[in-house]
């Protein structure tokens with residue numbers, strides 16, 4: 001099931017993976033805010049390169065390229081939409097100019113930066129780390145538990161879906177037949193056993209949780225604690241600096257467009 | 265001293281017309297290794313659920329009679345209070361592991377009980393070591409074989425250090441060799457740590473040599489209850505369709521043909537030595 005491949009986390013370890021997820025999330029937020037602040041091309045191009053060292057240090061280039069390729073389709077749509085829409089919505093339709101092109105490119109790049117920073121975060125944060133971070137950020141334990149359990153059962157359900165599909169095909173179910181509506185309907189004999197199975201599974205899970213003292217005390221303890229290490233402080237410090245710098249530039253420095261820069 | 269005592273226990277699932285267990289009165293002593301067996305659908309799992317409060321708290325339904333576990337009347341306590349005394353390992357290992365790593369799963373019960381981190385670390389390592397899965401501690405449950413999952417499920421319950429461990433067909437997904445290994449782990453828990461074990465099992469050939477108390481159920485009722493040799497050798501056990509150990513069956517067949525062995529064997533080793541005696545005598 002290639003569709004679910006992306007959810008299957010692999011246990012890799014690198015400096016980046018070991019960073020505290022809370023700090024990493026803060027860094028991603030700073031990237032986010034910065035990308036929203038600027039609408040000119042040059043700062044966005046710079047911003048695009050900021051997460052790249054992280055990708056390389058974490059050794060997740062391949063996955064990262066795959067996720068960027070996934071975003072490309074939307075990027076093209078955003079570009080065309082911006083380009084065409086701005087062109088027709090100006091009061092005095094001009095010829096498609098270089099500045100219009102630049103503005104559309106900037107919007108597209110902004111989207112790519114957002115996707116990029118998010119994907120770096122999720123590619124380098126294991127779900128249990130993330131669950132732990134949620135727990136220690138005072139998110140109610142029920143939510144954290146639901147999150148990690150969902151991640152735990154994604155591959156199990158994917159396998160189950162595959163088994164059901166094979167079984168139904170063996171009985172003569174044709175999935176790739178008919179028009180769009182018919183094809184959607186073809187999936188019903190797969191969905192129903194899958195849902196019934198999931199419900200049964202969840203009952204068994206609940207039973208097992210109860211038997212292991214779920215809800216015994218108000219204040220649960222945890223096997224692990226997240227502790228900020230030197231690298232975490234460094235990243236947090238860097239992120240704050242970057243945020244201050246970005247706000248300063250945005251407020252006081254007139255940012256040139258790429259065209260004016262090139263003309264110089 | 266009895267750890268589990270039931271009196272006239274009858275239970276009907278909500279919406280069911282017929283009771284799933286009827287008039288069950290049994291006593292299980294501390295430190296016993298009990299094998300609970302009987303044909304499919306006879307109510308073994310249902311009885312196990314009565315021991316840790318899942319019945320009636322989780323399932324609802326109608327419960328009559330009395331169950332006392334480790335001095336607590338089950339109906340008067342919540343499931344998590346009983347979880348300190350009774351650990352239940354379920355039939356399907358996959359659905360009782362819900363964390364993303366083995367270690368975290370084993371810690372789950374202790375986290376719920378708010379055990380301190382140091383103590384938790386100690387107990388988790390201890391449980392992993394006894395069940396022989398230390399090297400799996402970082403793996404995710406999805407990457408484990410059925411036998412390994414089964415061991416993790418046992419470790420999860422063991423870490424909570426219960427007085428009684430109930431294992432509901434813990435080997436149903438395993439080959440005979442894997443099953444044998446699990447039984448040995450369970451036997452160690454029983455003999456060395458003094459944990460009372462209740463093992464629900466169909467494969468009596470492998471399991472019965474560890475048992476010192478066998479309970480046979482049929483259609484919701486306890487039909488035989490006693491020490492293994494007597495139970496396995498009874499006519500009733502065979503008629504119900506209990507998988508009487510082959511050694512015991514051999515004893516019976518030889519008996520029918522006029523060859524009497526010294527006592528009722530349960531394992532093939534025992535049968536072999538008894539046969540040797542008989543052959544020498546002739």
Ligand SMILES: Nc1ncnc2c1ncn2[C@@H]1O[C@H](COP(=O)(O)OP(=O)(O)OP(=O)(O)O)[C@@H](O)[C@H]1O
Nearest residue numbers: 277278280284302303304305306307308309310311
């Ligand atoms: N959740 C439930 N709701 C209603 N009836 C149930 C439920 N679970 C079991 N039963 C019924 O109770 C009876 C006893 O079932 P139980 O699962 O205890 O048998 P078992 O001895 O464990 O069988 P097996 O060896 O197949 O596991 C069966 O007739 C079954 O249909």
Ligand SMILES: [Mg+2]
Nearest residue numbers: 308309355432
């Ligand atoms: Mg059962």
